[in-house]
Amino acid sequence: MFQTFSTIAASIFLEGLFFLLIGVLISSIIDVFVSEDTIKRLIPKNKIIALLFASLLGIIFPICECGIVPVIRRLLKKGVPLHLCITLLLSSPIVNIVVILSTYFAFQNYIIVVILRVLGGFLISFITGLIVSFVFSKIDVIKDESLVEHQHGCSCCQGEHNNISTSKLKKVGQHSIEEFFDTSKYFIMGILITAFLQSTIPRSVFANFGASFPTSNLFMMFLAYVLSVCSNTDAFIARSFIDQFEVSALLSFMVFGAMFDIKTTMMLSKIFKKKFIFKLIMIVVLLTLIFSFIINIFLMGSV
Amino acid sequence: MVKKWLDQIFLLLLIITLLYLEFSNKLKLLINPKYFTLIYLALFILILLLLFSIFNLGTKVRINNYITNYILISIIIVLIFSSSYSDFQKNISEIKGIKIGDDIVYDEEIETNNEELPDTANKWGEPPKVYLAEEDFIKIDDTNFYKVLDSLYINPEHYTGKTLNIKGFITKFDGLSENHFVISRLIMMCCAADSSVCGLVCDASIFDYTFEEDGWYEIEGVIETQNITINSRSSDNPVIRIVHYNKIEPLTDPYVYPEFY
Secondary structure (H helix, E strand, O other), X not given: OHHHHHHHHXXXXXXXXXXXXXXXXXXXXXXXXXXXXXXXXXOOOOHHHHHHHHHHXXXXXXXXXXXXXXXXXXXHHOOOOHHHHHHHHHHOOOOOHHHHHHHHHHOOOOHHHHHHHHHHHHHHHHHHHHHHHHHOOHHHHEOOHHHOOOOOOOOOOOOXXXXXXXXHHHHHHHHHHHHHHHHHHHHHHHHHHHHHHHHHOOHHHHOOOOOOOOHHHHHXXXXXXXXOOOOOOHHHHXXXXXXXXXXXXXXXXXXXXXXXXXXXXXXXXOOEOHHHHHHHHHHHHHHHHHHHHHHHHHHHOOO | OHHHHHHHHHHHHHHHHHHHHHHOOOHXXXXXXXXXXXXXXXXXXXHHHHHHHHOOOOOOOOOOOOHHHHHHHHHHHHHHHHOOOOOHHHHHHHHHXXXXXXXXXXXXXXXXXXXXXOOHHHHHOOOOOOOOOOOOEEXXXXXXXXXXXXXXXXXXXXXXXXXXXXXXXXXXXXXOOOOEEEEEEEEOOOEHHHOEEEEEEEEOOOOOOOOOOOOEEEEEEEEEEEEEEEOOEEEEEEEEEEEEEEEOOOOOOOEEOOOXX
């Protein structure tokens, strides 16, 4: 059993390591090179256009779910509104050129799956962002107080941003190291929980969930959450279930699973209060089910 | 300053771990070779961060309690070094079941709801996939394992009467007769965490020999259709009627990394 646990934990860590590192590098580059004024100038004033902008940003900003968490933490600190960060958090692991290509390679004969996945990711992240903008305020949901009222004081080089003798490149390095060790704690905790569940709970426990809406969709979302597979590669896993589940169940796996899994929940718990994370997950589960229901009705002609 | 030294030690340990995996050939037991580039890029970034840290020693650093971070990284490094293929194959088939065509068979018999399975072919508008069916002798290797099995289960009629040669390990499940077993391989899509056991039912009734469970064999036989009970449902399934077998050493690369059409 220990061998299975260690092999699963090691493989998930290796699969996500590059994306975590890229995430912390981008986060540090934003922190050092992009000022709050620039960010404020870049964000459209109209809420709807701003949400559209955030939900499509992943196309030029291809980061998966492990990498996006440090980036949104940095954006929150730079004063980006909560609802835009949430939309970016949910959309970038799906509306993302790398993920679109990997979904295409996995489902080469079924281009409709690629289109529906991107559409689902876009709509759910947009609507969730809209709900968050009306229901939640930044101050109530954020755990790390330094992200609410921007105080200049990143943990690694307090007050040194004005020191012209320290090059910006060095600062990027320092920030990245600091962020990497800080974020990897939650990443690894999530991996250990996932590996434990995967190596102890037999799949037969879930075998009676059935192949129809909504149980199969809920099961596939739960499976995606526990498996914690990177959104860049999860389409290949979904492809292996092609014979057992309806299209909408596979889309639930690929849409919800890209937005949330155990390791990203752990990583988000550093930034947000647990209550907010739970509510956010429930909103996304509900929206994914509604999306699946619509697909079943209009595309497949059955529920 | 202490934290900075610790950062460097742990970055170095991670670099050594990745290099160890690469040079010990253990990496392919954890990650699909298609994704090795990501590991090399991660290695490059870690080296870059280590160099940043080394050439930045003079800078003030906040000394904080980062013990938990270091403990967790130590745990993952220990897990990487202790990960091994032995027992993994057996445990995965016990936990995830064995994939036989459209069905997944579990170790313990489970109660299945007897609802009709959806017609997946119609549902997906799936084009019929036929692979190597024009050959009279089909040798299954790592590169075509997944494609042939996928095609065989969708279009068994195209393969009936053909001779097939396959290597794999033996798995068994409740409901199969004594002379039947499954010749299987572990399929890895992306990483070991998503691996699953996939195989083809064999009929060894002409032999007075007990095939060792989890043992590795090379099997040659003729494909025919037999009525097999899987998950309490009887249906016609492709089966290899064995004409020749060899016990072999486990393959150096136990995984099959599937290629799609």
